[in-house]
Amino acid sequence: MKIGIIGGGAAGLAAAYEFGLRGHQAEVFERAPFLGGQASTFPVGGTPLERGYHHLFRSDTAMTGLMEELGLGHQMRWIDSNVGFFSQGRIWRFTTPIDLMRFGPLPLLDRVRLGLTTMYLQRRREWRSLEQQTAREWTRNRAGKRVYEVIFEPMLRGKFGEYYDQISMAWLWNKFALRTASRGKGLKGYLKEQLGYPIGSFAEIFDTLAERINKQGGSVCTSAAVQRVAVEDGEAKGLEVRVGNGPVERRDYDLVLATVSSYIFPSLVPPLPEDYAKRLSDVVYLSAIVVTLVLDRQLSPVYWMYVGDRSMPFLGMIEHTNLIPASHYGNNHIVYLTNYLSKKRPYYALSKDELLKEYEPHLKRINSGFDLSWVREYHYFREDAAQPIVTRGYSRRIPDHHTPFKRLYLANTTQIYPEDRGTNYSVRMGRQVARLMMDDQSTAA
Ligand SMILES: Cc1cc2nc3c(=O)[nH]c(=O)nc-3n(C[C@H](O)[C@H](O)[C@H](O)COP(=O)(O)OP(=O)(O)OC[C@H]3O[C@@H](n4cnc5c(N)ncnc54)[C@H](O)[C@@H]3O)c2cc1C
The missing domain is CATH 1.10.3110 (protoporphyrinogen ix oxidase, domain 3)
Known part of the structure; x- marks a missing residue:
């Protein structure tokens, strides 16, 4: 079978790999110029670093198992966790x-x-x-x-x-x-407690997956935005894709999997029946805004800092180089300052310069010596589908992987529950949904 997959994050790539293992040909389209979606990377000191802080837990066996399959098991590092709590004007150890x-x-x-x-x-x-x-x-x-x-x-x-x-x-x-x-x-x-990190970064996992998918006879295409799912007589038949600045081209598939967020999905398909459309629109996502500081020295001794002080303008501080040494990043110290918020909140609209200006005096509360001269560079990352809000009775409102259109399936982070969304669960879900799609075809045959 030929399968078209929308999205080159953990779920889309894992699904394509699973199809390839069973001898099917999967083609992945990712609209960004890079793979990895929410777990994608950019270089710091010549080393790939996640745009948003990422680590793994010992229980993340779908991801560690996949790394073993890909021959990347030796790249996992397990490091003693180091948690702090900022409260009453000081850092409390909390491990x-x-x-x-x-x-x-x-x-x-x-x-x-x-x-x-x-x-x-x-x-x-x-x-x-x-x-x-x-x-x-x-x-x-x-x-x-x-x-x-x-x-x-x-x-x-x-x-x-x-x-x-x-x-x-x-x-x-x-x-x-x-x-x-x-x-x-x-x-x-x-x-x-130990936390895990793939020392080649999450990008190494996604790049290796893409290589495997190619070897299996499939393909992975970046800067390739799917414009529409071609649906005829209630059945998905293909995708309309624009690669780079090229024309929109139609590609035919036996099955289609969308791994996009629930607010993007309706824009790619004909009008959905009310019930399914409501399940998608009922899920509220919070955006994550992350300012990443690249410093010439350590800011705090803590990797993961909960912020228990409401006067602080960020909700968490993750000093990545207290997990992985600064030497790995050309002796740069990396600190993520994170906020989860809805689009109507004032901070959502602020630029990275405005955010740093807001955050600066509070960084001095964490380390009184902090000075802007410590900052070698700083970056901004925003992800609008960062966190689905899981309220009471959520399990009854999760949209099905089967969409109202035949041969079209949906796999996104709103369908992960009660576990917290994460790369591990997107890998698990991508592979499970691929198997579900293949099983549906065998049953129908
Ligand atoms: C700040 C932050 C911190 C996190 N920390 C951790 C952590 O510590 N550990 C962990 O395991 N997980 C963490 N996560 C969560 C993890 O990154 C995600 O759960 C996981 O990467 C989601 O993968 P996905 O494939 O399901 O979705 P996504 O990564 O969102 O992939 C969907 C892809 O679809 C693409 N797309 C959308 N529309 C189109 C279109 N029309 N055509 C083509 N492509 C399209 C998008 O560009 C995207 O790449 C974190 C997330 C954030 C935001």
């Missing part, structure tokens, strides 16, 4: 249970309540009954108002911005279950 016991912003009794709540969530396996409650309600009831306000609210804001109080508890539960899986065995392992 181990001992750090928790020393965490000053909470009185001792609340620290114990937080520890017990965390342990309960890490051990719990069932999530469906948590789905009807918001994380706010559940954590306030279980751990108390103060623990919620000091710990859980900043965590939820850090990921869901202004929607922090509407998020399903199933999502938060999953975060804790997942973090447990990232810890090793025994007491030592329990005390130390």
Whole structure:
């Protein structure tokens, strides 16, 4: 079979590879001039770096398994995680249970309540009954108002911005279950979480996937924007694609897979039946705006910093070179400053210069010596489909991979739940949907 795939991110490339493994010919079209979508890279000090901070967890076995298949297993690095919490004007270490016991912003009794709540969530396996409650309600009831306000609210804001109080508890539960899986065995392992990073960057994985897809007889084309899915008599028959500045060309396919976001999909197809269209439009996405500082020295000793101080203008700070050494990036220190927000928020419209001006005085609160002269370069990245908002009862509203048009399927991050969206789950979903599409054809034959 010949399959047309829209989108050269983790999901589209993994799906194409899966089709190739079964002897089918998949053609991937990516509108950007590079592969990787949300996990794409740009060079810093001659080394590829993700536009948005990226790491993996031990539980990300779809991604690590794929790396093994591609002969890239030796490129994975597992590094002790190093988490901090900015609160009350200082950084608190927040990696181990001992750090928790020393965490000053909470009185001792609340620290114990937080520890017990965390342990309960890490051990719990069932999530469906948590789905009807918001994380706010559940954590306030279980751990108390103060623990919620000091710990859980900043965590939820850090990921869901202004929607922090509407998020399903199933999502938060999953975060804790997942973090447990990232810890090793025994007491030592329990005390130390490890995070993973492919040392050749995520670009190496996507480039190797593209090579494999080509060897399998498929193809991967960048700067190739799909304009329309050709649908005839309710069936997808092909794609209309513009490569570079060339004319729009029609290509015929037996099956089509779209891995684009739910707000792009309707613009590529004829009018959708109301029910499916509503499922797509009901999902709210938050945008991520990320300012990346390339510094001549370290800013903080922490890799992942939760910001528990509402007066700070960013929701998280990730100092990538506290995970991977600065020497890997030509002795540049890399700090991501991140915000998740909706398009109506004022920061959404700010330029990278305006954002840096807003952020600068607050960087001095993290390191009093910080000075703009430390900044060698800075970059801006915005992703509008960064974070689907997963509210109560979300599992019942997820759009199906089967679209209302025959031979046309959809696989995007809104269909990942209760896990947090991530490259691992896009790889897993891409491969699963490819198998579903092939199985549907065998059943129909
Ligand atoms: C700031 C940030 C931090 C993140 N951190 C992590 C992390 O630490 N670990 C982790 O695993 N994941 C992380 N993620 C999530 C992860 O990057 C995504 O979940 C994953 O990459 C999504 O892959 P995808 O293929 O499903 O979608 P996308 O990457 O969005 O791919 C869809 C592709 O479709 C293309 N496209 C759209 N329209 C068209 C068209 N008409 N024609 C052709 N192509 C089109 C787009 O250009 C895009 O490349 C992060 C994401 C962000 C934004």
